Amino acid sequence: MNWEEAQSFCRDHYTDLAFPRSQAENEEIAAEIPGGVLGWIGLYRESWKWSDGHMYLFQNWLQAKPDSQSELCSVARFSSSGGWDDWNCDKLKPFICHDDPQPFTTQVVKVKLVLNSALDLNDPAVLENMKAELRLMLDQQGPDVKLSWKKQQDGKIFHQEEEEEKLQ
Numbered sequence: 306m307n308w309e310e311a312q313s314f315c316r317d318h319y320t321d322l323a324f325p326r327s328q329a330e331n332e333e334i335a336a337e338i339p340g341g342v343l344g345w346i347g348l349y350r351e352s353w354k355w356s357d358g359h360m361y362l363f364q365n366w367l368q369a370k371p372d373s374q375s376e377l378c379s380v381a382r383f384s385s386s387g388g389w390d391d392w393n394c395d396k397l398k399p400f401i402c403h404d405d406p407q408p409f410t411t412q413v414v415k416v417k418l419v420l421n422s423a424l425d426l427n428d429p430a431v432l433e434n435m436k437a438e439l440r441l442m443l444d445q446q447g448p449d450v451k452l453s454w455k456k457q458q459d460g461k462i463f464h465q466e467e468e469e470e471k472l473q
Contacts, residue, residue, distance in 0.1 A: 306400065307396060307397055307398075308322075308345050308378040308394040308395075308396075311398070312347065312356055314400075315347075315400070315403075318402065319402040319403060321347050321356050321357050321402070321403060322345060322346060323346050323401040323403045324346060324348065324355040324357065324359075325365070326363050328363070331381070332387065334346070334381060335381065335383045335387035337401050338381070338383045338399055340383050340384045342383055342384075342399060343380040343381070343382055343392065343398055344380060344381050344383065344400055345378065345379075345380055345398045345400035346379055346380065346381050346389065346400075346401070348378075349377055349394075350377040350378070350391065353371065353379075365381075365389050366388065366389045367382060367389060367390050370389065370391060372391065376391035376392050376394075377394050379391055380392045380398060426462070426463035427463055432454060432462065436452055436454070
């Protein structure tokens, strides 16, 4: 397929065209396509970014590449250790898709709020307002962050700390 058809196929059936983020991932892709064959990867000329929109630090360009203003897509030359070359997007080439479900981690954060208010922090309306404020801050860090409250065994989210008795 040409690059655009390959990208559409990968997005319809998997995640996207392959985009190696390290030498190890580049070698995994190279193992799937026979040596001497040029295969599409998900890199295109718009500041040479990946088709998922990211700009990764790993690069494996062949010497003196990219070298053309008209060759907007990239192939991996598997006869040259998977080195990348810029190529005309309309050429028919084999390609590799990746199916990399979004990795996620769960992080529990303990929050200590200091306030001079009689607000009930376990009131559903107050919780929603706090969650909305936190969401605004997290959205600045990046998309796809899920925020939820963790309820304790007694069903409450927040507990008031007991004041420590001062020892004399």
